[in-house]
Amino acid sequence: SQQGEEDPQxxxxxxxxxxxxxxxxxTSINNLQWYRQNSGRGLVHLILIRSNEREKHxxxxxxxxxxxxxxxxxxxxxxxxADTASYFCATVSGSARQLTFGSxxxxxxxx
Amino acid sequence: DAxxxxxxxxxxxxxxxxxxxxxxxxxxxNVMYWYQQKSSQAPKLLFHYYxxxxxxxxxxxxxxxxxxxxxxxxxxxxxxPGLGDAAMYLCATSTGGSSYEQYFGPxxxxxxx
Numbered sequence: 317s318q319q320g321e322e323d324p325q326x327x328x329x330x331x332x333x334x335x336x337x338x339x340x341x342x343t344s345i346n347n348l349q350w351y352r353q354n355s356g357r358g359l360v361h362l363i364l365i366r367s368n369e370r371e372k373h374x375x376x377x378x379x380x381x382x383x384x385x386x387x388x389x390x391x392x393x394x395x396x397x398a399d400t401a402s403y404f405c406a407t408v409s410g411s412a413r414q415l416t417f418g419s420x421x422x423x424x425x426x427x
Numbered sequence: 428d429a430x431x432x433x434x435x436x437x438x439x440x441x442x443x444x445x446x447x448x449x450x451x452x453x454x455x456x457n458v459m460y461w462y463q464q465k466s467s468q469a470p471k472l473l474f475h476y477y478x479x480x481x482x483x484x485x486x487x488x489x490x491x492x493x494x495x496x497x498x499x500x501x502x503x504x505x506x507x508p509g510l511g512d513a514a515m516y517l518c519a520t521s522t523g524g525s526s527y528e529q530y531f532g533p534x535x536x537x538x539x540x
Contacts, residue, residue, distance in 0.1 A: 347527055358431075358517055358531035359470070404469055412458050412477045413527050417469035 322405060322418040330426050335392045337421040339405030340385075346408060348381060349415070350390050353402045362390075362403075395425045430454070431532035433518050439538045440508050448503040448535045450518030459501040460529065461493060462517040470517055476501060477523055505537075513539045 322339045329335055341348065347366045351359040365372045365381045365388065372379045378391040392399055402422050406415040431452045440446040450459065458477050462470035474483045476495040490512070492504045505512055515536050519529040 349527065351531075356515070356534070356536070358433075358533045359519075359529075360531070361528045364527055408527050412460075412475050412482065412523055413521055413529075414460070414472055414475060415470075415529060416472070420469050 322403075322421045324421060325419070326422045326424070328424040328426065329395055331395060331397055333395055333425075335395050335399070335423055335425070337390045337403050337423070339388045339390070339418045341388075341405070341407050341418070342386065343407065343409070345383070348379075348388050349406045349408070350377075350379060350388075351404045351406060351417075353404065353420075355401070359404065392423075395423075397425050397427045399423060400425050431518055431520055431530050433516075433532035433535050435535060436533060437536050437538070439540060440505075441540055442510065443507045446505050446508055446537065448505075448516050448518075448537070450501045450503070450532055451499050452518075452520045452530075453499070454520055454530060455498060456520035456522050456530070457498075458521045458523040459495060460519040460521075461501070461503050462519065464515040464517055464534070466514075473503070508537070508539045510539050513537055 345367050347364050349364045350362045353359045363374045363379050365379045376393045381388045402420045404420045405418040434449050460475040461473045464470040472484050473487045474493050490506050495501045515534045517534045518532040521529045
């Protein structure tokens with residue numbers, strides 16, 4: 317079953333602007349991950365943030381985590397047309413590290 | 428390059444006609460997963476293999492089965508596809524244990540006519 321909601325469901329911005337996506341989840345977590353999915357393709361892992369971390373950076377990506385509010389945000393700075401994709405947060409459970417995905421945000425970056 | 432490969436990329440089957448989707452990996456990962464993703468929705472885990480141990484999600488329909496004959500290959504069998512089974516099917520792998528990242532294949536888009 318879906319772990320939680322992401323908002324906005326869709327986001328359209330101009331190239332060079334920043335994009336922020338939010339994710340809420342329901343259960344306690346060890347970590348939270350963000351994945352990107354280009355149209356009709358598989359998912360690509362972007363970044364993982366552990367439950368004892370509040371913020372993490374990777375290139376143009378910045379992820380925050382607030383475990384008290386059970387929420388996370390993904391910021392993409394200086395967006396590019398190539399960033400156009402769906403972005404999903406995912407939480408992990410079980411010994412096989414099964415992922416439960418949020419509902420996703422469709423990001424469109426206009427050139 | 429090490430990767431996760433899914434064949435075919437597009438599969439068309441008839442209502443009720445069994446179909447098999449395949450996944451192979453060159454990563455030598457212990458865990459292989461199958462997800463179903465319907466249009467504009469999040470991927471939903473169907474089952475996974477941790478080595479040879481099969482684990483079915485509670486709400487995965489009985490119509491779906493899986494086989495993992497060796498470390499590299501994993502198959503998804505749909506015994507009697509219905510129109511509601513039309514979706515993208517994604518295979519993923521991970522090492523399990525302390526590593527959490529999953530590596531996804533490009534997916535197989537299944538159409539049921």
